[in-house]
Amino acid sequence: MTELNDHYDHYGVTSADDPYSWDDPHRLKERIVTELVTVRERSLTYTDADDDLLVRQHSPLMSPLVWDLAHVGNYEELWVLRAVGGMAPLRPEIDDIYDAFKQPRRDRPTLPLLPPGETRRYLCGVRGRVLDVLDGMDPEAMRLDGPDPLRVGGYVFGLVTQHEHQHDETMLATLQLSGHPGLVPEGGLPTGRSIGPVAPEIHIPGGIFTMGAGAASPWAYDNERVAHRRHLPGYWIDRYPVSNGAFATFMADGGYDDPRWWNPRGWEWMRRSGVRAPLFWARDGDTWSRTRFGRVEPVPEDEPVQHVSWYEADAYACWAGKRLPTEAEWEKACGGHAYPWGDRPPSVGQANLGNRAARPAPIGAFPRGASPYGVEQLIGDVWEWTDSWFLPYPGYRSFPYSEYSEVFFGESYRVLRGGSWATHPTAVRRTFRNWDYPIRRQIFAGFRCARSEV
Template identity: 55%
Template sequence: MTTTAEPLGSGDLRAELANRLERARNRTLALTDYDDGELVKQHSPLMSPLVWDLAHVGSQEELWLVRDVGGRLPLRCDIDEMYDAFQHSRSSRPSLPLLSPTESRQYIAEVRDKALDILDRTPLEGKPLLENGFAFGMIVQHEQQHAETMLATHQLRDGERILPETPLPDTRGLAELPAEVLVPAGPFTMGTSIERWALDNERPAHVLDLAAYWIDTTPVTNGEYQQFMEAGGYDNAAWWHPDGWQHRNETGLHAPKYWHRTDGNWVRKRFGAVEPVPADEPVQHVCWYEADAYARWAGRRLPTEAEWEKAARYDPDSGRSRRYPWGDEDPAPDHANLGGAALRPAPAGSYPDGASARGVRQLIGDVWEWVSSDFEPYPGFNVFPYEEYSQVFFGPDYKVLRGGSWATDPAAARATFRNWDYPIRRQIFAGFRTARDASLSESA
């Protein structure tokens, strides 16, 4: 079994990287094109002020592209520590002497000018940081990840909606879908050794042999989750991990984040607007403990990370692992709900063209999906290009999320991409699907 390398595509790699850098920057600027008061305010202690993210993406670009790749003199070495995510907690960042919105925009523009000049002059081969433009691709992903972080901040802010919303096309298939799909027993290749901009925790490719299992065809919906709530799921310790039950009692969890009852009906706050909870959308803003409790209540479980990836990538006809559920081509609008314009997940069952070889839908986009696994290195893991990207997070404190959300850019939505967070996190755009073991007769 083999994986397929990402094709370089038509056109010049430099032009492709320049285009991706521009797309990421345009998104950053669009998410910070608001009153300075909105940018410098901390809308929640869970998140940084938007102005911190604005300058931080420039700081990382300066460190990696201007100084490291380009060997240029620093523009602003005086702010390195202030925009180092490991030096200051999110809750403490408003107390720092942050660059103003105007200064931040000027700074990231100056950095970008130098980075593009370096891109024009630098061989995109040889050293690991330069091979296939890895450092530039890494910075694209970093900025797009912060765009998603900024969307989470926008969701936490009070006041009316200030973000534009693009309606989703109705891409649901007309046929009724099965509730679950059988993934047969056998080996598959997990991870990658050849995807050009894959990060260290996605590497190396390795073969795993899994027992047969069933996995939900679509993510769990709001309507299905409400059944758990109405059955007293939040009040029965039997369904909860012990740590989750303690967290539920300490924090008063009783519904997904941003939900509340009005006149006996569940409504939600979504980017400043209050609206009825749509029953057919994948549930989001639930923590790992909530997802795990629902799965237990339903007589099922969360899939392991390997089960999730096999369902997403394994092609039984060819015996190899695809780049994406639908194949090897980059995501297109008919494959998945990505990029952030919709401000919401698509209804469950959407995007038939994005289904996996086994018919599992919406594995990419819509909601990050909690899996049962802790965040651990793959066999043969090597740190690259720095320990703080992955290695310092390995261990039982973090749970893995897979697949990306509606807010994720395609640059960070590979089927091998691994996200992770504390099991209590709810401000992220996370949901889940469930799985169960297959019996011997089913797996035969």
């Protein structure tokens, strides 16, 4: 890392809490270096393990960790070194191996993957050249009115940084499935607040709001655009995500045994799969325990429930006499800024992000992160399932490649919003859209409920 640190020292790494300076290319370059340092340290930390852990496939739903690690380097090479830097391929023979669309996850262990040591050397070689590209980039081309959309606002660097952070979260999900006890921090989190047996609701008045990302978010993905006006009738939304304790009440009331609460496809999936509780939960006498990164511990009643599928979330909402919010309702509940609390990046007192403690924070732990309507914990803790399919916005245009968003549009994937405790702050905002199959449970997903005004 010595060679890379020389590049970092050239710019002087700035605080990750500083707001972006989109109109100051030099400060933007400093911020990009900070982002590149942060994400790579994170990736290397999560893969600082025995080779056997890295090369094994711990679930057919997930890649071997060493595949994810080399993939982020190959992606960075493709977009920064080749697409922007005009460089010749460093390792053209590995492009197909690390193409996520050509190689299904279940098949990746059979590929001739780079060994862990060689993977790290490849990443280091790519990153050194990436910093050279950044160093030589014309500052004028990075301005928001520049002619090349890959350079405007440093977009290509935001693309590869967010992509790597997303794979880092995937690595954490893989580590959780593996039962590996290490590599996980146990930092402190704020305490929650007692909310009683029923979570309070917030009324969101009807009216028009702006949905999606505009020019103020140059690093937003294509599926977050185009910002457009939407009208919503008034509705109610839960102040907090649904807690473990509340979900356990649904289970104790026979929630998994009553088809009245279940989407027909969900009922069929649940009966076929034998699911009877959130993933990683097990009954321990009269209580529930969970396995969290190899540790068995009591299920905390005051944490948001996680590792539930969309079908389980939908069933709970029906049982509670409510429904899941649409993604438009979720986004409107955030208010109109980049984050529920405003436009400054998240602070430790506003949201649980970046793997501070490898778990959600207690319900009510972040009143400073509330939206103008008073809805809390919208960002961080757990990804929140919504009732919406993953579909394009009006005026959508694929950029910079159709395989990121366009190929997934349709009624197969449900939208999730808000990020989780494992999501890095750079990879989440009010407009950020995640998506997955409604049966997925290995992701750090929970939910909150909503109901119509009348």
